[in-house]
Amino acid sequence: MAERTFDVVVVGAGPAGEVAAGRLGEAGLRVALVEQQLVGGECSFYACMPSKALLRPGQLLAETQRVPGVREAVTGQLAVEAVLRRRDEVIHGLDDGSQLPWIEERGIALVRGRGVLDGERRVRVGDDVLVAEQAVVLAVGSRASLPPVEGLAESSPWTNREATTAQSVPPSLLVLGGGVAGCELGQAYATLGSQVTVVEVAPRLLLKEEPFAGEQVHQALTQLGARVQLGIKPASVRRDDDGFEMRFENGSALRAAQLLVSAGRTPPTGELGLETVGVEPGKGGFVEVDDQLRVPRAPWLFVVGDANGRALLTHIGKHQARIAADVIRGRDVRLRDAGPPPRVVFTEPQVTAVGHTLQSARDAGLNVRCVDYPVKAVAGSSFVGRGTPGTARLVIDEDARVLVGATFTGTELADTLHAATIAVTARVSLDDLWHAVPSFPTRSEVWLRLLEVYGL
Numbered sequence: 001m002a003e004r005t006f007d008v009v010v011v012g013a014g015p016a017g018e019v020a021a022g023r024l025g026e027a028g029l030r031v032a033l034v035e036q037q038l039v040g041g042e043c044s045f046y047a048c049m050p051s052k053a054l055l056r057p058g059q060l061l062a063e064t065q066r067v068p069g070v071r072e073a074v075t076g077q078l079a080v081e082a083v084l085r086r087r088d089e090v091i092h093g094l095d096d097g098s099q100l101p102w103i104e105e106r107g108i109a110l111v112r113g114r115g116v117l118d119g120e121r122r123v124r125v126g127d128d129v130l131v132a133e134q135a136v137v138l139a140v141g142s143r144a145s146l147p148p149v150e151g152l153a154e155s156s157p158w159t160n161r162e163a164t165t166a167q168s169v170p171p172s173l174l175v176l177g178g179g180v181a182g183c184e185l186g187q188a189y190a191t192l193g194s195q196v197t198v199v200e201v202a203p204r205l206l207l208k209e210e211p212f213a214g215e216q217v218h219q220a221l222t223q224l225g226a227r228v229q230l231g232i233k234p235a236s237v238r239r240d241d242d243g244f245e246m247r248f249e250n251g252s253a254l255r256a257a258q259l260l261v262s263a264g265r266t267p268p269t270g271e272l273g274l275e276t277v278g279v280e281p282g283k284g285g286f287v288e289v290d291d292q293l294r295v296p297r298a299p300w301l302f303v304v305g306d307a308n309g310r311a312l313l314t315h316i317g318k319h320q321a322r323i324a325a326d327v328i329r330g331r332d333v334r335l336r337d338a339g340p341p342p343r344v345v346f347t348e349p350q351v352t353a354v355g356h357t358l359q360s361a362r363d364a365g366l367n368v369r370c371v372d373y374p375v376k377a378v379a380g381s382s383f384v385g386r387g388t389p390g391t392a393r394l395v396i397d398e399d400a401r402v403l404v405g406a407t408f409t410g411t412e413l414a415d416t417l418h419a420a421t422i423a424v425t426a427r428v429s430l431d432d433l434w435h436a437v438p439s440f441p442t443r444s445e446v447w448l449r450l451l452e453v454y455g456l
């Protein structure tokens with residue numbers, strides 16, 4: 001057994017682990033980064049990046065069909081093999097070599113293997129022990145949960161991993177779960193020619209977002225020829241030579257060549273040796289942390305990214321990683337509570353939101369009023385996303401006269417969400433917002449219309 005000493009040991013090299021290690025390495029600390037699979041994690045290879053590579057071609061083709069002159073020029077169908085090849089480029093053929101120079105340039109020691117805690121400030125990787133003089137950062141992410149449905153696990157369904165790396169498109173795909181990943185992957189496969197059915201136990205898709213968001217995505221899926229079944233609960237799954245059969249508690253059944261389960265995430269915290277340092281994972285296996293990302297029972301231990309369950313989003317995991325790294329470097333920084341984080345569902349229409357929905361604001365006890373405006377009613381929509389659904393909603397705290405939430409649905413809006421993120425995070429007053437004049441003819445003019453509806 002060999003023992004090596006570092007200032008900080010980071011376990012897991014997904015986006016959160018990479019950022020924590022990078023920031024600490026740049027500051028001159030001796031850092032070990034432990035990874036059991038691919039440097040870049042779930043996000044780069046099996047989640048964010050490949051799902052967007054699968055979605056974008058169908059969306060771009062749809063947009064060309066809405067623009068006269070281009071519609072006549074672009075008359076073919078998607079070239080599915082080329083789409084899959086481009087997806088392979090995006091995930092570098094599941095080779096993490098391109099990520100390694102970034103790590104080396106920061107003087108980080110990459111240790112390949114599974115890291116397990118072995119007492120305070122000690123991480124065992126195979127026969128080696130990495131000793132952390134200052135801190136251990138767990139950035140072990142999450143993996144797809146399989147709900148306890150009879151026969152489901154035995155049927156070996158697709159999870160996001162298989163769906164994002166498949167080398168062919170199944171003729172039919174049953175998607176269990178109408179949350180973000182289920183809607184994105186369901187729509188991607190529908191554009192690639194699969195007969196998709198999305199089933200969801202809740203009464204609507206994208207349950208955590210404004211109701212109109214799920215309704216518009218539902219309608220878009222239907223227009224692509226996909227089916228959506230809401231409010232049904234699976235009872236059992238059976239697999240045979242022809243594919244999968246899922247039976248539901250209401251007595252109905254659905255068959256498909258392939259089954260994709262997208263029904264929540266579980267962190268791999270049961271196999272991390274947490275018991276050796278007296279820490280027990282909380283609900284769902286997530287490890288509770290304070291606003292400096294420390295585990296209260298073990299202040300030398302930090303958990304960043306999906307594994308702490310605060311917000312399962314890459315940009316939030318990276319933000320947490322920057323904060324944890326700065327705390328380890330002795331700075332007094334902490335997470336701010338600005339409400340629910342910025343988020344984008346990259347479907348067509350996109351659902352982009354930051355802060356509260358109307359319902360979550362009311363549930364939080366805020367005195368709020370919402371204003372809505374159709375995105376297509378501003379001049380900029382003549383040029384992008386013409387004729388497509390889209391709604392803008394601001395949720396306004398009437399006492400403080402600031403935005404506490406914003407949701408915009410429509411074509412290609414993801415990059416414009418940041419304006420709302422700044423307004424919500426910085427609590428910009430409505431009167432100041434009114435002087436932030438949007439350019440003409442852009443869809444950002446919807447901000448002005450919303451403020452006018454509010455009465456400014």
Ligand SMILES: Cc1cc2nc3c(=O)[nH]c(=O)nc-3n(C[C@H](O)[C@H](O)[C@H](O)COP(=O)(O)OP(=O)(O)OC[C@H]3O[C@@H](n4cnc5c(N)ncnc54)[C@H](O)[C@@H]3O)c2cc1C
Nearest residue numbers: 012014015016036041042043048115141305306312313314
């Ligand atoms: C289909 C899909 C699409 C998504 N799209 C988006 C999106 O567009 N935008 C967005 O913000 N988020 C998206 N997400 C969520 C995003 O993927 C996660 O929030 C993000 O990957 C979390 O980063 P992480 O660093 O915490 O963990 P991960 O990316 O899961 O990385 C964790 C790493 O730790 C390693 N590891 C685990 N245990 C050990 C151990 N014991 N020893 C060594 N290594 C270990 C794993 O191998 C892995 O490489 C998507 C998720 C899915 C499923």
